[in-house]
Amino acid sequence: MTRLSNAFAKPHPALVCFLTAGDGDTAANLDALVAGGADVIELGMPFTDPMADGPAIQEANLRSLSKGTTTRDVLLIANEFRDRHPDVPLVLMGYANPMIVRGPEWFAAEAKGAGVDGVICVDIPPEEDPELGPALRAQGIDLIRLATPTTDAARLPAVLDGSSGFLYYVSVAGITGMQQAAVDSIEANVSRIKQSTDIPVAVGFGVRTPEQAAEIAKVSDGVVVGSALVELVGKHGEDAPAKILELTSALAEAVHSARG
Amino acid sequence: MNTQANSFRTQPDERGHFGQYGGRYVAETLMPLILDLEKAYDEAKADPAFHAQFDDLLEHYVGRPSPLYFAERLTEALGGAQIWFKRDELNHTGAHKINNCVGQILLAMRMGKTRIIAETGAGQHGVATATVCARFGLPCTIFMGATDVSRQQPNVFRMKLLGAEVVPVTSGAATLKDAMNEALRHWVAHVHDTFYIIGTAAGPHPYPELVRDFQSVIGKEARAQMLSRTGRLPDLLVAAIGGGSNAIGLFHPFLDDPEVKMLGVEAAGHGLDKEHAASLAGGVPGVLHGNKTYLLQDEDGQITEAHSISAGLDYPGIGPEHAWLKDIGRVDYTSVTDDEALEAFQLLCRTEGIIPALEPSHAIAAVAKKARELPDDAIILANLCGRGDKDIFTVADALGVEM
């Protein structure tokens, strides 16, 4: 069992929470996610050109970079998180260029050393897997791929091939922070995906409230919340941890009790 | 070995790679669209009716073939090789960009798409896109960095006259790179009805290939015109490079002519040791906007801002085929500063009565250096890929002239 598979083996759906590394007091904000009941942490690696992100996460990327956050800093944040929370799964999420610029082997080894369990890379589809996948797999790091409403039955096997940890189902064709898709379309897509794979399926993009999260938790293995948390960092700065704790607790309660 | 294996004209491979460059580095949401586009383009390529429609529009709407012109007074002024220009600045809308837009909108309509988006820097590609959208009655949204919107007002107004919606992009430095990010974001959210007309030979496969193919009309015409006028091929081709579409359009049909040398000219901005836009000279390979290529970036892979006086060259990347041609040594690449381009701009105005755009002014500056090094009977052919009407305000400003 890995930390990630443990998180999805709990008797309830998992709450997956995203924050951008280097934005605000990241360590304190991450601790608030854990204290609030997050089951999996996604740590965003800031990038100058976050092409799949809406305004909230774009701004978080810029706030972080303008403070001078480097890849070393991101790995250090991960490493310190691992020391404080030995059992909470940690996933790095970001774009290809910062991950491959020193070679994928360098990145995979450093991520492993920092206690990272999985990596989500937005702009490396299965077609370009050799760029990153083999290096991660060689280190035993899960490559978590995205499936979307445009991933049809013909493509799904390619997406699943080489995926591990969990599959991230992006509920809307769009960028982060957009409106959530209708729950019945999510349910249909998740059950279609689950017919083809045993790995857990978590659903994200557009989930903001405990009510929405509960609805999705009923039909999936996990719920991902990002922009709503990132906005709290932007809005509350130093006071963000308390606000993050509050929202995460409400989300966790909703997700964990969704199936009664 | 057969000749095919020795050809420089068989790239990309079936995965869209030019050597190690190119590829399809896009979010999963876009991947099925890119695959659809590839299929549609393969079918169009094999369809004589598609070619007939493309050729007809280029002839009667764009005004092709563009002339091949011997620049006698410039040649005299420089004192060296003969200088010839491929006059793509005479095209409808004033630049080579329209060649590509005609091809892509025909493709969009074949695919049943009902609306068009595009990014633009200087506004030339935006104007060309808005033009073909008006011609075919498709709604069109152009993403343009807010900085560029304010420094390219005439083109913004042109696009609006043509019926396009112009969306100013305020993220990042609010220039071309950010406009492209925003166009990609918009596309992800409008996948079913929208076609993205990319303006240069970059982006995810099959864009670098199809933009090159549409722009290759430049080189095909020039090759035939040169043979019929002089009975031989040129010694040196020169073209400016933003993303590389006019350059690859000129170069590609000549790549297998070993006697023809080629020179791509990047923008050195304030100088290669300062702010510039020369991704081959000052960048390293990386991934951005769907392709792997040379990029201006720091050691962490963060993309750095480009600078050029020419908004059309102000981009931190370059099309992947150029990255490959540089590595294998088939094409040479050099760079020219803002000041050198301004000087070349004025030189062409005065010697030939042609006001060039600032982009080809970079090529002309490189031509001026090369002409002096070559014998009188050598032939240099440069791509005059745009006219300078759009740039007179920028030039006046740089020369300290009040208008």
Ligand SMILES: Cc1ncc(COP(=O)(O)O)c(C=O)c1O
């Ligand atoms: C006249 C002209 N030339 C060149 C360029 C640079 O693009 P490319 O390198 O794709 O030809 C532009 C871009 O706007 C342009 O307007």
